[in-house]
Amino acid sequence: MTAERGTVQSVxxxxxxxxxxxxxxxxxxxxxxxxxxxxxxGTVHGLLRTLERQxxxxxxxxxxxxxxxxxxxxxxxxxxxxxxxxxxxLLWADSLASLVTEAVRVGVLNGPSVLVxxxxxxPDDSVQILEVGATIPWHACxxxxxxxxxxxxxxxxxxxxxxxxxxxxSTITDPRALRDALQAVAAAGYAFEDQEGIVGEAEIAAPVxxxxxxxxxxxGIAGPVERLLxxxxxxxxxxxxxxxxxxxxxxxxxxxxAAHGG
Amino acid sequence: xxxxxxxxxxRAVAEDVATHRDYLTQLDAAIGDADHGLNMERGFTSAxxxxxxxxxxxxxxxxxxxxxxxxxxxxxxxxxxxxxRSAAAALPEGREFDREDLLSALRAGLQGIQRLGAAVEGDKxxxxxxGPAVSAFERELRSGGSVADAASRAAVAAEExxxxxxxLQARKGRASYLGPRSVGHQDPGATSTALLFGALARxxxxxx
Numbered sequence: 160m161t162a163e164r165g166t167v168q169s170v171x172x173x174x175x176x177x178x179x180x181x182x183x184x185x186x187x188x189x190x191x192x193x194x195x196x197x198x199x200x201g202t203v204h205g206l207l208r209t210l211e212r213q214x215x216x217x218x219x220x221x222x223x224x225x226x227x228x229x230x231x232x233x234x235x236x237x238x239x240x241x242x243x244x245x246x247x248x249l250l251w252a253d254s255l256a257s258l259v260t261e262a263v264r265v266g267v268l269n270g271p272s273v274l275v276x277x278x279x280x281x282p283d284d285s286v287q288i289l290e291v292g293a294t295i296p297w298h299a300c301x302x303x304x305x306x307x308x309x310x311x312x313x314x315x316x317x318x319x320x321x322x323x324x325x326x327x328x329s330t331i332t333d334p335r336a337l338r339d340a341l342q343a344v345a346a347a348g349y350a351f352e353d354q355e356g357i358v359g360e361a362e363i364a365a366p367v368x369x370x371x372x373x374x375x376x377x378x379g380i381a382g383p384v385e386r387l388l389x390x391x392x393x394x395x396x397x398x399x400x401x402x403x404x405x406x407x408x409x410x411x412x413x414x415x416x417a418a419h420g421g
Numbered sequence: 422x423x424x425x426x427x428x429x430x431x432r433a434v435a436e437d438v439a440t441h442r443d444y445l446t447q448l449d450a451a452i453g454d455a456d457h458g459l460n461m462e463r464g465f466t467s468a469x470x471x472x473x474x475x476x477x478x479x480x481x482x483x484x485x486x487x488x489x490x491x492x493x494x495x496x497x498x499x500x501x502x503x504x505x506r507s508a509a510a511a512l513p514e515g516r517e518f519d520r521e522d523l524l525s526a527l528r529a530g531l532q533g534i535q536r537l538g539a540a541v542e543g544d545k546x547x548x549x550x551x552g553p554a555v556s557a558f559e560r561e562l563r564s565g566g567s568v569a570d571a572a573s574r575a576a577v578a579a580e581e582x583x584x585x586x587x588x589l590q591a592r593k594g595r596a597s598y599l600g601p602r603s604v605g606h607q608d609p610g611a612t613s614t615a616l617l618f619g620a621l622a623r624x625x626x627x628x629x
Contacts, residue, residue: 328538
């Protein structure tokens with residue numbers, strides 16, 4: 160792979176090393192990295208030593224293999240701290256979670272996926288896994304559908320034209336059916352998802368708008384399908400989600416009309 | 422085989438799930454909600470009530486599946502419930518069934534799971550144990566084996582399938598949200614499926 164014009168090859172290679180260390184096999188030696196990335200061993204070694212000095216990678220003393228370093232965590236946290244929608248949503252997400260006693264997630268569109276930037280656990284004593292950083296195909300979650308419904312038409316069509324992977328038997332993978340579903344979302348002001356991402360799970364979400372009236376993300380509640388969609392989407396839950404999304408939109412600078420999803 | 426075979430099978434499942442409750446929960450804590458063991462124990466214990474009733478083998482299996490859908494939470498309830506109900510529908514209507522019927526039922530169970538979850542082998546799900554188990558069961562029958570032989574082969578294949586989920590990255594279910602972090606952990610669903618087939622093998626050996 161050659162670097163594109165105007166980019167620096169060594170930086171791109173260093174980034175590829177970090178991505179490789181961050182995917183699956185968590186510890187890799189110089190030879191393994193060299194083979195996987197098609198970069199000469201000497202070059203890989205030099206890049207690793209530079210990254211190690213910056214604490215982006217660290218070397219296991221016993222095996223000599225490399226893994227991601229502590230600076231990566233600091234950068235990840237800095238990303239989240241600087242994320243405006245996330246920072247502004249913290250209190251709203253907490254109050255929504257305690258109001259409805261379900262988990263709350265806040266997401267933004269990142270390519271064809273929703274990146275979860277905030278997740279509040281369902282407020283009970285159960286063990287749950289933190290979904291911050293998870294990426295979910297946009298069409299398989301309510302967050303993604305809530306955002307997509309309000310995008311400018313060209314961006315929405317681009318999403319519909321891209322691959323639509325099937326996550327469960329209920330995932331909508333037909334672009335025409337999805338386009339209809341998004342029209343219904345725009346009419347209703349919220350989106351829901353019925354076991355389209357995970358069997359047994361549902362989500363109800365509403366878009367969050369900025370000062371331009373464009374969707375910057377979405378906030379929603381996720382939980383067991385029988386509680387969220389007892390007989391279609393639960394009206395009280397829908398009301399709570401829409402209200403929080405409106406208030407969050409106002410905080411993000413949206414005008415009154417946009418904040419109402421219009 | 423008759424309704425008593427189904428009864429013995431699901432008594433054995435309830436025992437095994439209870440015995441391995443903490444193990445299943447421990448596996449689930451790594452890549453899920455840490456509730457798989459408890460959910461499975463609750464569901465299959467409740468299903469014991471359904472075993473007491475009179476009925477055809479298919480009727481009893483249907484009742485077990487119906488209980489599981491509502492008593493096991495998360496994804497496991499709908500998946501196991503659908504599997505058992507699909508299996509029940511594939512059994513003949515009479516009071517007896519033979520080994521070919523059992524094979525059809527196990528295969529229908531797999532199809533039910535795949536209809537609902539759209540998972541294939543390698544996605545790090547129940548299918549990674551159930552799929553190889555059905556194939557092994559069929560191979561043994563085709564080479565002239567008894568139900569007990571076929572069920573034993575299926576149980577071994579399910580166990581191996583569950584163990585082989587360890588290096589896989591989850592492509593379905595909540596564990597898939599973890600991306601690379603799901604690597605290195607055994608899938609709890611595939612593990613409980615191995616228990617189901619282990620109980621089937623014990624029942625088949627005992628009924629000879």
